[in-house]
Each structure stands twice: as structure tokens, then as C-alpha cells.
Amino acid sequence: MENKNTRSVSSFNNELKLKGFNVFQIESDGNATKVYSRKDFYKICLTTGKSKIHYADKSFEQEGTVLFFGNPHIPYSWETISTTYRGFTCLFSEEFLKISDRSESILQSPLFKIDGTPVLKINQQQKENLEAIFEKMLQEQASDYTFKDDLIRNYIHLIIHEALKIEPVKDELLQMNASARLTAVFLELLERQFPIETADNPLKLRSAKDYAEVLSVHVNHLNRSVKEITGKSTSTHIQERIVHEAKALLQHTNWNVNEIAYALGFEYSTYFNNFIKRHTNTTPKAFRS
Template identity: 70%
Template sequence: MDTAQTRSISEFNRELKLKGFNVFQIEEDGAATRTYSRKDFYKICLTTGKSVIHYADRSFEAEGTVLFFGNPHIPYSWETISTTYIGYTCLFSEEFLNVSERSNMLQQSPFFKIGGTPILTITEQQRAFLNTIFQKMINEQRSEYAYKDDLIRNYINLILHEAMKLQPSAHFDQHKNATSRITAVFFELLERQFPIESPDKPLGLKTAQDYAQHLALHVNYLNRMVKVATGKSTTTHIAERIIHEAKALLQHTNWNIADIAYALGFEYPSYFNNYFKRITGTNPTSLRGAGV
């Protein structure tokens, strides 16, 4: 990747972080649908081409134009098959939309909610209409209009309303190897919880039940698939990842133990101390000042 590309991506990330929103056109390349992955941004993609979309433990073969809704709490991946792939992508944070009670649409929408259907097959007429909406968002993003954020929120809600009028795609299939796929999305979701960037944003998913709910699976089914694939329980993997993060925070930040405990989902520092010692055999304070 050259310097110009690195600078462009850096500016793109900075703009997203500052404004909580970005929209752009995919020009003859499917890379934009799959290269940007942040755990705190929702995504709406209008794409034309041939691809395979893996969403939690389901897969969808798409050909033609589809409207895709990505929930940052549900792991997904996108395999572009056709050489020509065009469309639009809109990324936004929950905070960007959460300025009025309308934001409840995110949680209630059949596209973003857990267990929902995030893909719609779009006709040529519908594509033309949605293209116009995405282009309007791009134009507003570039404008100096003082209330452009409100206008963009209206466009996002318009897309959601238009989508709710349509029938969801019925071409989802269970992955051929359910064990490997479910295990893969569990680990992807696990990694999306890290790194912990601030004590003010504590770990959201802490138990096997939490992960099962986010993947719309029964916890016993998730545990069985992960244990078959790895030989370890879901709880063990979660604990190992929390401890790994705890060690990184202890060694590379100046946060106090109480802040680290809270950031990792422990109500009291004593709970964290006991948890850490039970798994590692030592106290968290012993790592303070330790070398990398």
C-alpha cells in the first residue's frame, strides 16, 4: 500500500470517528464492501454483482443487485466473485442516529436485529431509486449545509422504510460445515470486542450466553460446536481472551486496577483479582512494570 493510499485510509477513518458517518461509491471494485470492518459501525450496502455473503452461521449467494444491512455486533464476511462490482456503501455509528426516538428503528428493524434477515434482492427500478438516495447522501456529505446531519439521518431512515416494504431474500443456506462456520463467527465476534480502548466503554459480551444471543443461537448449540472444533469450551476461550487483554492493559497502560476491572466487565476490582489469579496463578499487580 503506497503513502497516498495510507493517507487516504487514515483520513477516512478519522472522518468516521469524528462525524460517525461516511458514504461512498463503490467503483468497479468489490473491495470496499469487505475491507472496512469496525466493531462500532452499522453498514448499508447497495451492490450489483456476484458475491457470497456469510452472515453469522448463514450464507447467501447474491447475483444482481442486493441491499445489505451489516450489524457491527454480528460477524460477517463478503466474497466478491464477479470482476465488476459497483454500488454504494453507507457507514454510521449508533450515536450518529441516536439523536431522537427514531433511533429505536435500529434495534427493531428486521434487518439489523439479531436473527433478522439482512439481505434484500432489489429490482432495477428499486435500484434506480436507492441510487438516488445514496447519491443525495454523498452530495450532502460534501456540502456546507448546517443541518446536513439531520438530512442524512432522514435519508438513512428512508432507506430503512423502503426496505421494510420489500420481501427479504429467501436464499440463505446453512454453511456446509456448520461446526467450522459457527466456530469461526464466534471467534470473529470475540475478537471484535477488543482491544478495549477506554474504561468508559467496558466489555459488552462476557459470557457464552451473551455470544449465543448475538449469534441468534442456543447457548448449548454454540458450546457444542466450539468444543467439537477446538477441544475447549466457549467459556474457556472467552476467559483466555479476557486475560490476554488484561495483561496488555496492565503492561501497556497507566489505568489503575479498578479501571481495568471495570473495562473488562467486572463490577468490583476484587472479582477481577480473584478471576485473574484463578486463571493465571498470580495477582494482576505482579504484571505492573513487567517487560513486554
């Protein structure tokens, strides 16, 4: 059980937060997954092996070398099937990359959009070229060069541009109806917003409209689908999850009520107090005590 202190964050997460990026090599010795809980980072993976990738409402089963692009706002999961697996992963924040209009347009490319295709099949020549770029990123990350961040940004841009020239793989839709697919994506996206790790990084998606915009659907369509599948409205799911997180923060951190209110996206602590009282019949302070 967590002690009554600020939630612990791994050294890897701290390094990510400080630098805004991290690149590492994936090996098949059980270290194929780097555990990190930061949810505001884009991800590029170059991997060789057999795997199944679930991205939003799509599923890709691939063998060989693939290049994958992950958007922090779009739910995805990765199943490693083969016993041997290797490659590279680069994580970076939007703030790290977005220093120009050019960067903003790249993040809006089909590689990162929910209706795009984030998985690319890579041939041997492309693999060698991309591996060389990742190797250079690793070298720069470990160097003391003053402008290494600029170099790493350029390498990320280079990978993205190389990917835009490659034809995407065909996707195989999960066997669900449209409402079930959309509901599954919404619920996974909702869960990805938590836990809240720091009081200075407030919850960004708080309403049904916020989620609909990220998922590129009309809010009424999202509401109808979620209600049809779960029997609850989109707003009810969001509110219940915020209440659950508020209870955890009140019980397991030393943040004051104002900090918790801000972290959960409430402009004023009085709004937060009223919200908690309405859903729990008690105030935040009374619940904590």
C-alpha cells in the same frame, strides 16, 4: 510492534467515532473495502458485482446489485469475486440513529436480526432510486448545513423502508451441522469484540448468557454446541480471550490497571486483579513489569 502508548486508530475510525456515521463510495480500483475497526456500527451496502456474503450461519452468493444490512453484533464477512465492483456503503452507530422509538423499532426489523435475511436483490429501477439516496447522503456529508445529521438520518430511514418493501433473496445454508454453525458464529462474534481501542468503551459481552442473548439461543444450547465442537465451555473461550486482551493492553498501552479493568468490563479493579492472577499466576502489575 506497538509502542507503549494508547493504540493508534486510523483517521477514518476517529471520524466515525466523532460523527456517528460515514458514507462513502465503493470503486473497483482496489478501494472496494474501507478498513475500519469500529465494531459498534451498523452497515448498509448497495453494491453491483459478484460476491459471496457470509452472515451468521448463512451464506449468500449473488451477482448483480444487492442491498446488504450488517448488524455489529452478528458476525459477517464479504468475499468479492468479480473484477469490477462498485456501489456505496453507509456506517452508523445505534446512538446516531436512535433518537426516537421509531428508530428503535427499525433496528429490530428482520433486516438486522440474526434470524432475518440481510441481503436483498435489487432491480434496475430500485438501484437508481437507492443510488440517488446515497448520492444525497454524500452531498450532505460534505456540506456545512447545520442540520445535515437530521437529513442523513432521514435518508437512512428511507433506505430501510424501501428495503422492507423488497422480498429477500433465498439463503443457502453453509454445509455444517447445527452445532458447528452455532459454534462458528459464537467464535467469530467473540473475536469481533476485540481489540479494545479505548478505555472509555468497555467490553459489552462478557458472559455466556450475553452471547446467547445476542445470538437468540438459550444459553444451555449454546454451551452444549460449543462444548461438543471445541471441547471447551463457552465461558472458557470468553475468559481465555479476555486474558489474551488483558496481556496485550498491559504490554502495549500506557493505560493504568483501573482503566484496563474497566475497559474489559470489570466493575472493580480488585475483580480484575483476581481474575488475572487466577489465569496467569501473577498480578497485572507484575505482568506489566
